[in-house]
Amino acid sequence: MSIDRRSFAEKATLAKELAESVADRIRAAIAERGTAAIAVSGGSTPGKFFNALGKTKDIEWDKVIVTLVDERWVDETSDRSNALLVNEKMLQGPAAVARFFPLYSGGDEPTDAAVAKTNTLMASLPKPFAAVILGMGNDGHTASFFPGGDTLDEALSAQGPTLAIRAPGAGEPRITFTLPRLLETDGLYLHIEGEEKAAVLEQALGEGPVADMPIRAVLRSDAPVTVYWCP
Numbered sequence: 001m002s003i004d005r006r007s008f009a010e011k012a013t014l015a016k017e018l019a020e021s022v023a024d025r026i027r028a029a030i031a032e033r034g035t036a037a038i039a040v041s042g043g044s045t046p047g048k049f050f051n052a053l054g055k056t057k058d059i060e061w062d063k064v065i066v067t068l069v070d071e072r073w074v075d076e077t078s079d080r081s082n083a084l085l086v087n088e089k090m091l092q093g094p095a096a097v098a099r100f101f102p103l104y105s106g107g108d109e110p111t112d113a114a115v116a117k118t119n120t121l122m123a124s125l126p127k128p129f130a131a132v133i134l135g136m137g138n139d140g141h142t143a144s145f146f147p148g149g150d151t152l153d154e155a156l157s158a159q160g161p162t163l164a165i166r167a168p169g170a171g172e173p174r175i176t177f178t179l180p181r182l183l184e185t186d187g188l189y190l191h192i193e194g195e196e197k198a199a200v201l202e203q204a205l206g207e208g209p210v211a212d213m214p215i216r217a218v219l220r221s222d223a224p225v226t227v228y229w230c231p
């Protein structure tokens with residue numbers, strides 16, 4: 001376990017600092033490999049960070065691929081769509097020329113055929129990711145690794161790259177990158193805000209089963225994680 005914690009007084013400062021760190025990772029990946037892929041989380045936390053990153057001018061955005069660590073199985077017209085959030089908040093201005101690889105591939109359910117279609121697309125991603133930015137729910141989930149997820153064990157151990165997962169706390173069916181695939185990254189970030197999530201993180205860092213708080217699988221992996229937190 002290797003955790004580096006960065007705390008900020010303001011949400012706006014956190015967003016700017018996280019965007020600068022991810023931008024550095026993107027530039028380094030492009031310099032090294034000619035291209036950079038990043039995977040970001042959805043939900044209510046990352047909007048300001050998306051804005052700050054998308055406005056960054058000194059990135060060759062046409063060499064960047066943006067995807068999601070997980071997605072709700074809804075199309076992009078839904079306000080539950082993480083793809084919609086990324087498009088509206090990040091892929092504007094300088095970042096508008098980046099390519100976006102969606103996890104949702106159509107239809108009402110993440111059937112085997114639909115997930116296979118997504119996996120074909122994701123197999124063309126450059127490896128490793130330049131940066132993976134995780135969020136965390138108050139139930140200790142990250143990506144769509146939910147407590148009680150029907151494919152949780154596989155999601156935490158399989159090469160993937162992605163799979164479908166359904167869980168009582170997840171709302172609609174989800175699709176998620178697997179943990180091994182997410183850990184193939186130059187930089188791994190956990191972005192959380194608020195006292196409640198700080199307390200959830202403390203609890204997750206303690207003893208207890210991964211199945212109760214799946215974020216523990218990330219925290220107990222060999223991958224160094226940088227936690228960005230503000231009240």
Ligand SMILES: O=C(O)[C@H](O)[C@@H](O)[C@H](O)[C@H](O)COP(=O)(O)O
Binds near residue numbers: 041043045141
């Ligand atoms: O699609 C999603 O919901 C996510 O990617 C998810 O893993 C998210 O990061 C956490 O649920 C935290 O969500 P909030 O930022 O809304 O608290």
